[in-house]
Amino acid sequence: MPDESNVTAMSIIVTKGTLDWAYPPFILATTAAAMGLQVTMFFTFYGLTLLKKDLNLKINTLGNAAMEMPMGGGHMAMPNILAAMPGATALTTAMMKNMMKKKGVATIEELRELAIEAEVKLIACQMTMDLFEYRKEDMIDGIEVGGAATWVDAATRSGINLYI
Amino acid sequence: MADMVLDAKGLTCPLPILRAKKALRDLAPGTILEVQATDPGAPRDFDAFCRTTGNDLVAQREDGGIYYFTIRHGG
Numbered sequence: 325m326p327d328e329s330n331v332t333a334m335s336i337i338v339t340k341g342t343l344d345w346a347y348p349p350f351i352l353a354t355t356a357a358a359m360g361l362q363v364t365m366f367f368t369f370y371g372l373t374l375l376k377k378d379l380n381l382k383i384n385t386l387g388n389a390a391m392e393m394p395m396g397g398g399h400m401a402m403p404n405i406l407a408a409m410p411g412a413t414a415l416t417t418a419m420m421k422n423m424m425k426k427k428g429v430a431t432i433e434e435l436r437e438l439a440i441e442a443e444v445k446l447i448a449c450q451m452t453m454d455l456f457e458y459r460k461e462d463m464i465d466g467i468e469v470g471g472a473a474t475w476v477d478a479a480t481r482s483g484i485n486l487y488i
Numbered sequence: 489m490a491d492m493v494l495d496a497k498g499l500t501c502p503l504p505i506l507r508a509k510k511a512l513r514d515l516a517p518g519t520i521l522e523v524q525a526t527d528p529g530a531p532r533d534f535d536a537f538c539r540t541t542g543n544d545l546v547a548q549r550e551d552g553g554i555y556y557f558t559i560r561h562g563g
Contacts, residue, residue: 329540351502354506355506359536359540360541430503
């Protein structure tokens with residue numbers, strides 16, 4: 325670590341599990357780990373989906389007025405009424421994945437693998453695991469299950485604590 | 489001359505940094521890694537990465553939309 329900083333650890337609370345919001349926590353966690361920080365990710369509520377063996381992340385523009393897609397040189401938002409139609413989630417997800425692939429954006433599977441390789445500590449929230457009836461077998465190997473105190477413990481030893 | 493060349497062209501943030509980190513792990517201290525990238529955010533990111541990790545960003549240049557970073561492994 326550099327002389328001007330004594331931060332050696334970072335923690336992130338991950339609360340969202342859609343295809344778009346899966347990116348910020350994994351990008352920051354893998355990068356911080358590459359820069360020498362010890363990283364702890366605490367997955368709670370919808371963030372838990374990011375720990376499932378079977379990642380099937382989706383995205384819908386519904387209720388997200390800021391979400392525009394590049395379209396013929398400009399940008400276009402999907403009206404809520406269309407976003408609510410059957411198949412809209414599958415269509416938007418396919419469009420987003422296609423766009424990401426074309427632009428060389430890593431997949432979440434890839435980033436998650438890199439996070440594990442970099443020894444990022446992955447903690448699943450016990451309470452929300454029980455609430456949504458996820459079993460430990462549904463999740464990838466190597467994760468820990470813990471509660472709020474587990475995160476607080478990590479946070480007190482981290483110079484950077486994020487909530488996403 | 490670089491001891492190793494890493495082609496990170498066409499990859500977006502954070503992959504060039506992650507690939508560079510992985511490459512440096514296998515290199516002995518003092519050896520030179522050249523990273524080639526097209527991510528426009530790479531110059532700022534590689535500067536920050538090298539400063540934080542104690543690696544030496546010896547040189548960087550841009551040629552035809554490709555960034556070349558010469559990094560001496562700080563060990």
